[in-house]
Amino acid sequence: MKTMQAYRFALDLTPSQERAVLAHAGAARVAHNWALARVKAVMDQRAAERSYGVADADLTPAVGWSLPALRKAWNAAKGDVAPWWAECSKEAFNTGLDALARALKNWADSRAGKRAGRPVGFPRFKSRRRTRPSVRFTTGAIRVEADRKHVMLPRLGRLKTHESTRKLTRRVDAGAARILSATVRRDGGRWYVSFTCEVQRADRVPTHPFSTVGVDVGVTHLAVLSTGELVPNPRHLDTAGRRMRRLARRMSRRVGPDRRTGQRPSNRWERARRQMTRAHARVANLRRDGLHKLTTRLARQYGTVVVEDLNVAGMLRNRRLARRIADAGFAELRRQLAYKTEWNGGRLVVADRWYPSSKTCSGCGAVKTKLALSERTYTCTTCGLVLDRDLNAARNLAALAAEVDTAGSGPVAGRGANRKTRHGGPVAAKRQPGTAPAGKAGTAPPQGRAA
Numbered sequence: 001m002k003t004m005q006a007y008r009f010a011l012d013l014t015p016s017q018e019r020a021v022l023a024h025a026g027a028a029r030v031a032h033n034w035a036l037a038r039v040k041a042v043m044d045q046r047a048a049e050r051s052y053g054v055a056d057a058d059l060t061p062a063v064g065w066s067l068p069a070l071r072k073a074w075n076a077a078k079g080d081v082a083p084w085w086a087e088c089s090k091e092a093f094n095t096g097l098d099a100l101a102r103a104l105k106n107w108a109d110s111r112a113g114k115r116a117g118r119p120v121g122f123p124r125f126k127s128r129r130r131t132r133p134s135v136r137f138t139t140g141a142i143r144v145e146a147d148r149k150h151v152m153l154p155r156l157g158r159l160k161t162h163e164s165t166r167k168l169t170r171r172v173d174a175g176a177a178r179i180l181s182a183t184v185r186r187d188g189g190r191w192y193v194s195f196t197c198e199v200q201r202a203d204r205v206p207t208h209p210f211s212t213v214g215v216d217v218g219v220t221h222l223a224v225l226s227t228g229e230l231v232p233n234p235r236h237l238d239t240a241g242r243r244m245r246r247l248a249r250r251m252s253r254r255v256g257p258d259r260r261t262g263q264r265p266s267n268r269w270e271r272a273r274r275q276m277t278r279a280h281a282r283v284a285n286l287r288r289d290g291l292h293k294l295t296t297r298l299a300r301q302y303g304t305v306v307v308e309d310l311n312v313a314g315m316l317r318n319r320r321l322a323r324r325i326a327d328a329g330f331a332e333l334r335r336q337l338a339y340k341t342e343w344n345g346g347r348l349v350v351a352d353r354w355y356p357s358s359k360t361c362s363g364c365g366a367v368k369t370k371l372a373l374s375e376r377t378y379t380c381t382t383c384g385l386v387l388d389r390d391l392n393a394a395r396n397l398a399a400l401a402a403e404v405d406t407a408g409s410g411p412v413a414g415r416g417a418n419r420k421t422r423h424g425g426p427v428a429a430k431r432q433p434g435t436a437p438a439g440k441a442g443t444a445p446p447q448g449r450a451a
């Protein structure tokens with residue numbers, strides 16, 4: 001099975017290497033901003049001319065938005081715009097122009113209704129302060145060294161990795177992986193290189209191919225499985241979260257930057273900010289680690305994994321739940337399960353957003369009309385079942401897989417789901433489960449359960 005896969009390693013850069021990477025990332029930003037300004041200027045000019053009644057044929061000619069067109073324009077102008085251009089690899093400028101070409105395309109597609117998901121805005125200028133430095137290499141000498149401690153990149157040369165590159169090196173040596181590109185990026189105060197590879201993966205079968213597990217992403221737990229297992233949150237996550245909040249207070253007591261008064265941040269504020277960045281990174285790492293361990297285990301073990309299609313974007317707007325939900329990383333769990341079940345020969349079933357997994361009794365199938373979030377225990381008024389709320393939901397999800405098999409619909413909800421429900425607005429809110437239009441691929445109607 002051929003897949004695209006990323007391998008990411010932390011780097012230990014020397015100060016001069018770090019300066020070189022930052023110079024390249026800056027070059028990417030300069031090229032991006034220059035090209036964006038040019039596209040904008042021509043667009044504004046054409047709009048103005050149109051408003052004066054100039055015929056379409058006589059307008060200022062439009063400039064191309066494709067990467068080759070942008071690159072051609074940049075190469076013609078770089079001598080004036082960036083006389084220092086020879087100091088950086090051409091890949092640096094390409095990074096910025098490529099990002100812009102994609103952003104413009106996404107924006108145009110989104111406006112034309114050709115793109116699923118939330119609307120995409122017009123690209124913005126990249127700021128030196130706020131942009132995460134990043135540069136991508138697609139050509140030239142990109143390789144992992146045989147000593148498994150270094151990587152080789154064009155212009156930047158030999159960089160030391162903080163961790164062993166064994167996982168990737170072994171695949172490359174066996175001829176099972178081909179490196180397509182490498183991106184160097186700073187994240188949480190640390191440098192990383194990530195390789196995009198084409199990987200030949202062995203075909204696998206889950207340990208129990210015909211078993212099914214329902215996963216309900218909990219509030220107090222990382223997840224609750226229909227088997228009755230409670231997967232706890234990663235250890236130290238609370239401690240790390242407390243530290244994060246304490247550092248936030250420390251930062252607010254120190255003198256930070258103020259653009260209105262031109263106040264420069266104090267050294268003590270800068271120091272606190274660095275600590276804060278590291279604390280954020282630690283929380284993110286703990287969470288990612290916990291999710292990866294869980295999803296790997298589920299995908300290796302079970303033939304079918306069932307999860308809910310949660311409206312994460314909608315829930316994040318709920319400020320009280322926001323931190324909790326961000327913590328649990330619902331969307332990330334689903335994303336990981338989607339590719340890991342595929343790698344392991346299993347499948348992922350995503351329940352319809354309106355499927356009442358929490359409100360249905362997993363014993364008799366009766367559906368409650370109301371269930372407050374504060375009710376942590378499910379008590380059925382029909383059959384008298386008393387069960388943990390999340391476990392009840394997980395069992396319902398597991399039972400759903402059997403219905404998908406008989407109904408014969410596809411396993412995963414389509415990406416366009418977000419958009420449909422939003423446009424449907426009030427209608428969608430009133431819609432009863434199982435009455436979704438036929439085009440909504442892959443959602444499982446809960447028919448026959450409430451009977």
Ligand SMILES: [Zn+2]
Nearest residue numbers: 361364380383
């Ligand atoms: Zn019941």
